[in-house]
Amino acid sequence: MDLQVYLAEKTEIVNKRLLRLLPAVGDYPQSLHKAMHYSLFAGGKRLRPVLVLAAAEAVGGDAEAAINTACAFECIHTYSLIHDDLPAIDNDDLRRGRPTCHKEFGEAMAILAGDALLTVAFGLIASTKGAAPSAVLGAVGELAKAAGSTGMIGGQMIDIESEGQEVSFPVLEYIHIHKTGELIRASVRCGALLGGASETELGPLTRYSEAIGLAFQIADDILDVEGSSEEMGKPTGGDQKKGKATYPAIIGLDASRQRAAELVSMAIEALSAFDAKAEPLREIARYITARKK
Amino acid sequence: MDLQVYLAEKTEIVNKRLLRLLPAVGDYPQSLHKAMHYSLFAGGKRLRPVLVLAAAEAVGGDAEAAINTACAFECIHTYSLIHDDLPAIDNDDLRRGRPTCHKEFGEAMAILAGDALLTVAFGLIASTKGAAPSAVLGAVGELAKAAGSTGMIGGQMIDIESEGQEVSFPVLEYIHIHKTGELIRASVRCGALLGGASETELGPLTRYSEAIGLAFQIADDILDVEGSSEEMGKPTGGDQKKGKATYPAIIGLDASRQRAAELVSMAIEALSAFDAKAEPLREIARYITARKK
Numbered sequence: 001m002d003l004q005v006y007l008a009e010k011t012e013i014v015n016k017r018l019l020r021l022l023p024a025v026g027d028y029p030q031s032l033h034k035a036m037h038y039s040l041f042a043g044g045k046r047l048r049p050v051l052v053l054a055a056a057e058a059v060g061g062d063a064e065a066a067i068n069t070a071c072a073f074e075c076i077h078t079y080s081l082i083h084d085d086l087p088a089i090d091n092d093d094l095r096r097g098r099p100t101c102h103k104e105f106g107e108a109m110a111i112l113a114g115d116a117l118l119t120v121a122f123g124l125i126a127s128t129k130g131a132a133p134s135a136v137l138g139a140v141g142e143l144a145k146a147a148g149s150t151g152m153i154g155g156q157m158i159d160i161e162s163e164g165q166e167v168s169f170p171v172l173e174y175i176h177i178h179k180t181g182e183l184i185r186a187s188v189r190c191g192a193l194l195g196g197a198s199e200t201e202l203g204p205l206t207r208y209s210e211a212i213g214l215a216f217q218i219a220d221d222i223l224d225v226e227g228s229s230e231e232m233g234k235p236t237g238g239d240q241k242k243g244k245a246t247y248p249a250i251i252g253l254d255a256s257r258q259r260a261a262e263l264v265s266m267a268i269e270a271l272s273a274f275d276a277k278a279e280p281l282r283e284i285a286r287y288i289t290a291r292k293k
Numbered sequence: 294m295d296l297q298v299y300l301a302e303k304t305e306i307v308n309k310r311l312l313r314l315l316p317a318v319g320d321y322p323q324s325l326h327k328a329m330h331y332s333l334f335a336g337g338k339r340l341r342p343v344l345v346l347a348a349a350e351a352v353g354g355d356a357e358a359a360i361n362t363a364c365a366f367e368c369i370h371t372y373s374l375i376h377d378d379l380p381a382i383d384n385d386d387l388r389r390g391r392p393t394c395h396k397e398f399g400e401a402m403a404i405l406a407g408d409a410l411l412t413v414a415f416g417l418i419a420s421t422k423g424a425a426p427s428a429v430l431g432a433v434g435e436l437a438k439a440a441g442s443t444g445m446i447g448g449q450m451i452d453i454e455s456e457g458q459e460v461s462f463p464v465l466e467y468i469h470i471h472k473t474g475e476l477i478r479a480s481v482r483c484g485a486l487l488g489g490a491s492e493t494e495l496g497p498l499t500r501y502s503e504a505i506g507l508a509f510q511i512a513d514d515i516l517d518v519e520g521s522s523e524e525m526g527k528p529t530g531g532d533q534k535k536g537k538a539t540y541p542a543i544i545g546l547d548a549s550r551q552r553a554a555e556l557v558s559m560a561i562e563a564l565s566a567f568d569a570k571a572e573p574l575r576e577i578a579r580y581i582t583a584r585k586k
Contacts, residue, residue, distance in 0.1 A: 023443055029450045032442050083408060088400035107381035108453055111404065115376060115411065116442035122415040123437030126430050133426035137419045140433055144416030149316055149325050149409035157322045160401055 003283040007050060013063075014049040015041070018071045021124055035105045035113035040078050042096045045293075047216075048073035048183060051284065052191035055205060058271075058278040061195020065131035069139050069194055072121035073187045076147050079117035080183075082110050084156060090242070118147075131194045139190040146186035155179030164243035172245045173214075180220070181213030188281075204270045211267035212285050218260040219289050221246040225253065227292065260289045296576040300343060306356075307342040308334070311364050314417055328398045328406035333371050335389045338586075340509075341366035341476060344577065345484035348498060351564075351571040354488020358424035362432050362487055365414035366480045369440050372410035373476075375403050377449060385531070411440075424487045432483040439479035448472030457536035465538045466507075473513070474506030481574075500563040505578050508556035511549055512582050514539040518546065520585065553582045 018040060025037050049070035056066035085092040085100040086107065093103050102110035125143065128136045145151055155178025162171060188209035192202055224239045225248050239246045247256040267285040271278045311333060318330050342363035349359035378385040378393040379400065386396050395403035418436065421429045438444055448471025455464060481502035485495055517532045518541050532539045540549040560578040564571045 027443065029442070029447050029454070031454065032447060032450045036442065079408075083404055086404060088404060109450075111376055111379065111381060112446050112450055114408075115372075116446045118408065118411055119437055119441040119446065121437075123434055123441060126434035126437060133430050137426050137429055137433075140430075141416055141419035144412055144414075144419060148412040148416060149322075149329065150320065153405050153409045153412065154322050154325060157325045157402075157405055161322070161324065 001279050001283060003280070003287055006280050006283070007046070010050045010053050011046045013053070013067065014046050014070055014074060017067050018074065021068065021071060021127070022075075022120060031105070031109065032112060032116060035101055035109045036116055038104060039082050039095075039101045039113065040075065040117065042098060044074065044078065044096065046074060047284075048077050048187040051184065051187040051209075051281075052194075054280040054284060055188040055191030055197075055209075056195030058205070058274055058281050059192050059195040059197040059201050060277060061191075061197070062130055065128065065135075065196075066191050066194040068124045068128045069136075069143075069190050070187075072124040072143065073183065073190070075117040075121040075124065076143065076152075077183065079114040079121075080147075080152060080156070082114040082117070086110060089156075089160065092238070128194070131196075135193050135196070138193050142186045142190050142193070146182040151178055151182040151186075152180075155182070159245065162245050167245035167250065169250060172247070172250055175245055176214055176217040176247075177210075180217040181210060184213035184216060185209040201274075204273065207270040208267045208281060208285070211263045211270065212288055215260045215263035215267065215285070216288050218247045218256055218263070219291065221248055222253065222256055222260070223291075223293070257289075264289055294572050294576060296573070296580055299573050299576070300339070303343045303346050304339045306346070306360065307339050307363055307367060310360050311367065314361065314364060314420070315368075315413060324398070324402065325405060325409060328394055328402045329410055331397060332375050332388075332394045332406065333368065333410065335371075335391060337367065337371065337389065339367060340577075341370050341480040344477065344480040344502075344574075345487075347573040347577060348481045348484030348490075348502075349488030351498070351567055351574050352485050352488040352490040352494050353570060354484075354490070355423055358421065358428075358489075359484050359487040361417045361421045362429075362436075362483050363480075365417040365436065366476065366483070368410040368414040368417065369436065369445075370476065372407040372414075373440075373445060373449070375407040375410070379403060382449075382453060383535070421487070424489075428486050428489070431486050435479045435483050435486070439475040444471055444475035444479075445473075448475070452538065455538050460538035460543065462543055465540070465543055468538055469507055469510040469540075470503075473510040474503060477506035477509060478502040494567075497563045497566065501560045501574060501578070504556045504560035504563065505581055508553045508560065508578070509581050511540045511553040511556070512584065514541055515546065515549055515553070516584075516586070550582075557582055 023033050025033050027033050052066050052070035052073055053063050056063055082101045084090050086102055092100055101113055125140050155175050159175045159179055188205055192205045224236050227236050264285050268282050316326050318326050320326050345359050345363035345366055346356050349356055375394045377383050379395055385393055394406055418433050448468050452468045452472055481498050485498045517529050520529050557578050561575050
């Protein structure tokens with residue numbers, strides 16, 4: 001299979017559905033919807049929604065049952081970037097090669113656009129067709145937990161509190177697993193749940209998701225050291241400047257690369273009992289450490 | 294019935310459930326959970342959760358089926374206050390007689406605590422026991438729509454954009470209906486849905502909720518002019534100082550009082566086919582314009 005073709009196809013499906021389900025730019029209040037669309041359609045990789053769809057397919061499920069939830073994960077991811085970029089948090093001016101939401105529309109708008117994307121995510125899941133209501137509720141619960149105070153927001157909180165401080169390896173892993181890993185884990189699990197996964201399938205898929213989630217964040221840390229600002233669409237080296245806890249800073253670049261590669265192997269290993277329908281998940285695992293942005 | 298006793302009983306039930314279902318103050322990250330609890334247990338009126346429970350009871354439903362959703366509405370309400378108080382939005386220092394969340398814990402924490410309360414709300418609904426999964430999903434959808442960009446956040450957006458501007462009466466009603474009304478409407482509708490309301494019951498309950506929602510915001514506007522800062526727990530007169538669009542500013546105090554009273558009558562009238570089980574809803578309607586804070 002060609003992963004780039006697969007990613008492009010799924011991205012188009014997700015973008016079309018987002019446009020169909022979310023209020024349009026012209027809907028009142030226009031300024032708010034403009035800001036939401038600005039950040040949502042900024043050329044993101046759509047990794048999380050693709051994982052939702054690929055996990056549903058891996059267990060032989062119907063992609064239609066998972067598509068609204070796929071869109072929900074992108075809304076959550078986008079809201080988290082908008083809020084993280086705010087002056088009171090990471091104070092970033094550039095994202096994906098463009099001014100961040102608050103730079104373009106002001107802080108009040110960025111706060112509200114983030115809130116609105118977070119809120120609509122749950123509405124998208126609730127409007128799922130073609131899956132059992134109990135599975136859909138399961139997805140709502142998974143996402144709320146993964147994105148909440150003991151998940152993604154908790155990771156962001158500890159990340160902020162650790163800035164400029166000496167950070168131990170367990171704290172670093174807490175930040176990475178929570179800030180990035182939880183949402184990636186939930187995207188795979190929700191896709192699997194909505195695709196009708198059995199308990200036997202859910203275990204290995206969860207191990208897969210935990211491994212790629214951590215690998216993804218380590219790769220991100222490495223890219224911030226090694227990547228080009230042009231390809232990343234934002235100035236690289238920002239982590240070090242802010243005194244952020246990163247893998248390269250704590251265990252070095254070589255050990256970080258090795259750890260990411262191990263995690264990718266573990267992820268692929270976890271899927272050994274799955275057939276060709278899990279090939280996209282395997283390819284995504286390989287892509288995570290190979291990507292340049 | 295004694296409304297004060299009813300409110301006190303329901304408030305205790307809601308507070309106990311919130312404490313049971315939400316992460317504790319001591320849960321990691323403690324600083325985040327401390328900020329969430331600080332704002333959630335600041336002595337709010339718990340009007341929205343009480344409406345959820347009272348609506349479930351009015352249609353003969355089981356309060357247990359509605360209690361998690363009742364808690365969810367309080368989380369949403371609290372998050373909206375935390376974010377509205379932020380320097381970039383309303384820039385308020387006092388709320389319920391205490392420093393606002395960002396004054397006490399800093400802006401980054403207030404943004405994240407608000408995000409976490411918004412997120413956990415949907416997790417609370419998803420964990421409902423004793424109601425049909427399809428009804429629970431209906432509640433998730435109702436709340437997401439009411440709290441979203443074409444609901445509460447939309448109202449807040451137009452409120453901000455209108456500050457210091459000449460505001461027409463239709464824009465004022467848009468702000469009030471969306472910023473406050475939508476969440477009150479959804480609290481009644483979700484309680485009714487989870488209580489097993491028929492379509493015949495849902496119509497009048499919706500009319501009731503729309504009338505009290507608008508009455509509540511008009512009463513709030515009047516209290517900001519007439520109320521004592523001590524009873525309100527925040528400086529009154531703030532709306533005028535900020536050039537906020539309010540009923541008294543646009544149609545005058547007397548006409549505002551009259552409009553609120555009419556809406557309360559309409560609300561009670563809407564419940565004429567309901568029996569004694571709807572008495573708490575009727576009493577709440579009367580209380581809305583009689584309250585001093």
